[in-house]
Amino acid sequence: MTSAKRLKSYSMPQTIVLVLLRMVIGWHFLYEGVAKIFTPGWSSASYLDLSRWILQDFFASIVANPVTLQIVDLLNIGGLVFIGLALLFGLFTRTAAILAMLLLALYYIAHPPFVGMGFGFPTEGNYLVVDKNLVEFFALAVVAIFPTSSLPGFKRIAALFTRKRNGQAGGAEMNPTAETARPSDPGRREVLKSLATLPAFGGFVYAVMKKRGWESYERTHLEGVDAVTSATIKSFDYTSLKELNGQLPKGRIGDLELSRMILGGNxxxxWAHARDLIYVAKLVKSYHSKEKIFETFLLAEKCGINCFLTNPILCQVIDEYWRRQIGSIKFISDCAYKGDVITGIKMSIDSGAHSCYVQGGIADSLVSEGKIDLIAQSLDLIRKSGLPAGIGAHALATVKACVDAGLQPDYWLKTLHQTNYWSASPTEQHDNIWCTEPDATIEHMQALPQPWIAFKVLAAGAIQPTVGFQYAFQNGADFICVGMYDFQIVDDVNIALQALAASEGRLRPWRA
Structure with a gap:
């Protein structure tokens, strides 16, 4: 049965729904392709690399070969655009629908919404087995199975002109009464019906132009300047892995090999240390969904950062990252669990921490309270588990007191940053300064034989990385611990590589 004859059995509502279904899906596919064209440096690398199901090795092999990845990206974009245009205009509808189903099947296989696989990319909903890719897959099955070639679309126009060339009356197949009308009229009517998709395409073009911020000269220049302009938004581009200048070198603390830059967990x-901006902590937590954390970890590992330093409260997140085999980033715990360092140590060891240390704020308090013996007890507990044990400090007096008491940690975590940024000036400290004696710290740490992990090297975002990294490495730090958003990692690694290269003539020898 031809599609035209089969359409006779469709009611008007059924016909309208079939046309709209085809066009809506076409619109979606077309814009997905167009959006990728207009996104500078877009690549499917991260999406493919985060796949952890049956074709993960195949997807990983694509990412590993830049030429293959570029071909796949071009095929993906070209396929989306072709499918979108075909469905929107009614050309090669069945072929386009089948190709779209194959593409959606690959998307689904790459990131199926199964229990235990909800990582990698944030979604706009909550899915279990069925997600939008699967729903659209079956919608396309309807488009492929139920004929639409005789519905409004360019294929219908081609069929009309073919019938005219063959001497057939235009539209007779669709309209049994056409024999009584003037031969040319039905053809015109059918052509006009078939051009019904053009307004939809015009609407698509207009929507894309609005979306991309292509405004007229008059509107741009006569309506004033908004506080948030499209130019401001468009200027925020992430630095991609393609722009990474190399892998970070490593050092050793005992048997533990660590990258020279460690990902901080604040x-x-x-824990944003945003001074008196009370909303920032909530904003930072909202940004770092579990999926975003996993994506940040994986990106850090690809840049050569092999260690993450944080609080035991994130042990479950790290364990899930390991358990799902997303990556293998190492974990150093500050053991600051509700102020109870012993409980924090036990929890961290049970969660697979690669090293533990007494957090700087806790160590400062214990020293000021005359409880250095608890720091010594903590070091012993950590070492009994075969892990490197460290002592953290904000105050230089804490380091001096521990040294005077004969404590010998496997490494130190001591703050180091300059104090010439403007928010460091208030005499009353309010989460605004973490190293009040940088020169004395540099001088004292030079004499200590243990490795030194410098933290707060950017004064919680108040100092430029180009300044803070160089200052820390040049003045004796063996490692730096830096809190970074995902979009900062590649840039920061490149800056760290430059700082390391410029620190060869430093006074303090490398201790790790």
């Missing part, structure tokens, strides 16, 4: 945990 931003991921919501």
């Amino acid at each position: 931003l991921i945990g919501g």
Whole structure:
């Protein structure tokens, strides 16, 4: 049965729904392709690399080969655009629908919404087995199975002109009464019906232009300047892995090999140190969904950062990252669990921490309270588990007191940053300064034989990385711990590589 004859059995509502279904799906596919064209540096690399189901090795092999990845990206974009245009205009409808189903099947296989696989990319909903890709897959099955070639579309126009060339009356097949009308009239009517998709395409073009911020000269220049302009938004481009200048070198603390830059956990945990901006902590927590944390970890590993330093409160997140085999980033715990360092140590060891240390704020308090013996007890507990044990400090007096007491940690975590940024000036400290004696710290740490992990090297975002990284490495730090958003990682690694290269003549020898 031809599609035209089969359409006779459709009611008007059924016909309208079939046309709209085809056109809406076409619109979606077309814009997905167009959006990728207009996104600078877009690549499917991250999406494919985060796949953890049956074709993960195949997807990983694509990412590993830049030429293959570029071909796949072009095919993906070209396929989306072709499918979108075909469905929107009614050309090669069945072929386009089948190709779209194959494409959606690959998307689904790459990231199926199964239990235990909800990672990698944030979604706009909550899915279990069925997601939007699967729903659209079956919608396309309807488009492929039920004929639409005789519905409004360019294929119908081609059929009309073919019948005219063959001497057939235009539209007779669709309209049994056409024999009584003037031969040319039905053809015109059918052509006009078939051009019904053109307004939809015009609407698509207009919507894309609005979306991309292509405004007229008059509107741009006569309506004033908004506080948030499209130019401001468009200027925010992430630095991609393609722009990475190399892998970070590593050092060793005992048997533990660490990258020279360690990913700090304050931003991921919501400890933003935003001075008196009370909303920032909540904003940071909202940004760092579990999926975003996993994506940040994986990106850090691809840049050569092999360690994450944080609070035991994030042990479950790290364990899930390991358990799902997304990556293998190492974990150093500050053991600051509700102020109880012993409980924090036990929890961290049970969760697979690669090293533990007494958090700087806790160590400062214990020293000021005359409880250095608890720091010594903590070091012993950590070492009994075969892990490197460290001592953290904000105050230089804490380091001096521990040294005077004969404590010998496997490494130190001591703050280091300049104090010439403007928010460091108030005499009353209010979450605004973490190293009040940088020169004395540099001098004292030079004499200590243990490795030194410098943290707060950017004074919680108040100092430029180009300044803070160089200052830390040049003045004796063996490692730096830096809190970073995902979009900062590539840039920061490149800056760290430059800082390391410029620090060869430093006074303090490398201790790790």
